[in-house]
Amino acid sequence: MEKVELIATTTFGLEGVVKExxxxLGFEDIEVxxxxxxxxxxxSAICEANLWLRSAERVRLKLGEFEATDFDELYEKTKALPWAEWLPKEAEFxxxxxxxxxxxxxxxxxxxxVKKAIVDNMQEKxxxxxxxxxxxxxPIEVALKKDIATLTIDTSGSGLHKRGYRELSTPAPLQETIAAGMIYLSLWExxxxxxxxxCGSGTIPIEAxxxxxxxxxxxxxxxxAEKWVNISDSLWKEARQKAQAAIKDELEPRLIMGTDIDSEMFSIARHHARKAGVEGWIHFQTKPFAQFSTNREYGYIITNPPYGERLTPQAEVEELYRLMGDKFRPLDTWSIYVLTSHQNFEKLYGKKASKRRKLYNGGIECQYYQxxxxxxSKS
Structure with a gap:
């Protein structure tokens, strides 16, 4: 079967996660x-990558890459690429x-x-x-970086964060691909x-x-790419059937929990969980954070609390971070993961993170405190 070169685009900071x-998925020649x-x-990699990549933004088909320092060079080298092998004469590009x-x-x-070069190429073909x-x-993209032009076709269409289960809108939602990346980085099992x-509208629990x-x-x-003439319907059908057959039922119900003070959000979270097919595996509960407690010896907290940038006053957020420290620091057998843009989080929380990583959430530069x-123990 024909070999193709693909590019999975990522949010800055999640390249290593997407590489893994x-x-x-068993793909080859991986470069980051x-x-x-x-x-x-x-x-079939076009089908599988789109269906399975949790932390990538899009999957692009690479048509060519070359140096271009003037417009004539950009035109000639773009025109020389095999556009007609992929674009039918009725294509929208x-x-x-x-x-x-x-x-x-x-x-x-x-x-x-680039548009003119592609049109001229196809007119000849x-x-x-x-x-x-x-x-x-x-959808075609010309990306120039340090005079190197990369020409790609977007196989995804809508961004891969659009899973299909988020039907109801909420203010400042955490993107699904970021939530998945946070979970991967935590090494949660x-x-x-x-x-x-x-948990707000439930993105982290649902992705988990x-x-x-x-x-x-x-x-x-x-x-x-499901409508592309080069990729048969049978390839997409086979990839979807394999994905459907791979779903597991062994996950223990209610090991995943989401709490929030906003009861209205919970109706949205439950709706999204039901649409995603995981409602019975998540326990949602309306609870103010001041009442947070657990009697479990081990566990993970993975969360995206208010930042104080959009919806919650800064002073209120800082008091919340102090309370988070009071609640979480005694849980010395737990693993805690917090995403926030607040630069003084560690000081307010009262403990330096084991590690932190820069991530972007909705264009806001954040740190992922781990x-x-x-x-x-095995016992």
Missing amino acids: EVKE EDGKVSFTGDL PVQGKSISSELHSVPTCQSI YNIEWFNEEGPLY PDRVLIDPF AMLGKNIAPGLQRSFA YYGPWP
Whole structure:
């Protein structure tokens, strides 16, 4: 089967997580750069990567990469790529672009040149003068970085954070791909207790339950490449059937818990959990954080509390972080993971993190504070 080169784009800070996901899926020639993980596979890899990658933003098909320091060079090298091998004559192919530290810094001009080069290439291949662009969607991107142009086609369509279960909108939601990345970084195992005491609409508990039950995150949605002529319906059908068959039922109910003070959020969280197929595996409870307690000896807290940037006053957030320290510090056998943009979190919490990692949530630069607890004994 034909080999293709793919790029899984990522939020900054999650490249290592996506690399491990790609490796687990059995893909080859894995390379990591800022914001992306490249790999190769056959055509079925387009289906599997879209269905299974939990922390990636999109899966892009790489058509070519070359140096371009002037517009003539960009045009000629773009035109030389095998566009007609992928784009049928009725294809809709909008072009987006970005440029970082390159001679060709005018993004609109680069987009226009790439569009013209593709049209000229296809005119020669199909021997027609006009393209109606009324067929399947092939979103093209020209990305320039330090004078290297990378031309890709987006196989995903909507971003991969759109799993299909979030039907109801909430203010400042945590993106599903970030939640999945937080869980991967924690090394949580499905037989361990996991609590999110600021669960809001339930994204972290839902993503954990989907991971624990091995539910492919893309199983409930469609992708742009499902309508591509190069990828047969049978490949998508087979990939979905395999994903459906891989779902596990062994996850112990109610090991995953989500609490929050907002009762209205819980109706949304339960609705999303039900839509994701994990409602029976999560215990949601309306509870103010001041009442947080646990009698479990071991467990994980993975949470995205208020930052004081959008919805909650700064002074209130700082008092909350002090209370978090009072509640969590005595849990010295627990592993605690907190995502926040507040620069003084460790000081307010009262303890320096074992490790921290920069992540971006909704464009806000955050730190993921990780407090490691001991691994439970076999007994």
